[in-house]
Amino acid sequence: MTGSTPRAEERPRLNRDAIVATAAELADGHGLRQVSLSAVARAVGVRVPSLYSHLQGTTDLMAGLTALALTELADRGDRALAGRSGRDALVALADVHRNYAREHPGRFEAAGALDVPVTDVLQAAGARVAEQTAAVLRGYPVSEEEQVHAVRLVASVLRGFVELEAGGAFGHRRPSSGESWTRVIDALDGTLRSWSSIGPT
Amino acid sequence: MTGSTPRAEERPRLNRDAIVATAAELADGHGLRQVSLSAVARAVGVRVPSLYSHLQGTTDLMAGLTALALTELADRGDRALAGRSGRDALVALADVHRNYAREHPGRFEAAGALDVPVTDVLQAAGARVAEQTAAVLRGYPVSEEEQVHAVRLVASVLRGFVELEAGGAFGHRRPSSGESWTRVIDALDGTLRSWSSIGPT
DNA sequence: GTAGATTCCCTAACATCTTTAGGCAAAATC
């Protein structure tokens, strides 16, 4: 009788979004690798099998995490790009990604997971992020047919730098990675400004 | 009596290197995620606890995999850079990384694992790879103090592109990612050639 | 308002994987 746990009032209800949100907190705090159904169940205060009422298993949880991260990233990108163009836009978008990775390392890792089943939500968020890069390029002399290559370049630089920095690959050596970040974005800006002269030989 | 398994002659002996090599094969074939002590033990024909005579557990196995991959990458880099300089060297080093990722996706993934305990072998291999990038930069007008930034740029571009391509992020859309690769390396070459004009404002 | 359907969480059970403890036989050492 002592076990008359009145959880009903302290815990409003459980749903897929709440579970994924908890997983996101865990990922940011302890690393994506530590996210498991067990850990999430402990965190939300239910038994593991109960989670199966809301999602289909580990894979589904990871897909939800990836979709959440990409959506948040896309939302920040939209806000950052509003009213900006050219170099300003490039810097703003790049900083969005870098700052997101710093604030939410676990989610950012999830956003980069490329082995997750593609859902419609995920596809949509991914498309938004890609479109933002394309939008930035409109401020540079990049032709329609060259755009794909430029988009891939920007994506590569952003992902590579942010990932290496987050992983500690740049150590804490002098000069700081922040200085390198400025140089890298400068270099990218320069490349894009003179893109038309790179064109197909 | 029927169980007089004469394994001794068909299986020479087991050691750490052989175990890690088997793990590398599994990683390339089925993905790094699928590599486990169980899978490796099955593949080499022993029981799981037997592996503990040769390595300390899962973490140690992963560290071994990372060290193996980085060492192989460094070996290829040395061979590719011999006798080359400037743009030739840049293209050669970049292709080494891209081709290694295509030939050995699992090992490449392991090479990029940034959450593995740093051993001396691993540290040495990592240093060799970093030194190769620095060597390439000697063919460009990059000052001593600017070198760090340029190294970080090159590392970011390579890692970002190769990872995105390996993950299928560039899809199979036209134009092919191979074309983008050429453009990206061209752009990188151009940036490095004019690096001296980027310098600190 | 109450009967029935649905929802949501539970326990039980099983498979897989990691790790530790301890045994046994072959190989190496003296």
Add this chain to the structure above:
DNA sequence: GATTTTGCCTAAAGATGTTAGGGAATCTAC
């Protein structure tokens, strides 16, 4: 040839993922 060492084994325990099925609270419909 006796002893120590080596390398593999079985046994066992703990963690995780998944499925099956039960029971109570909530919702729906008369």
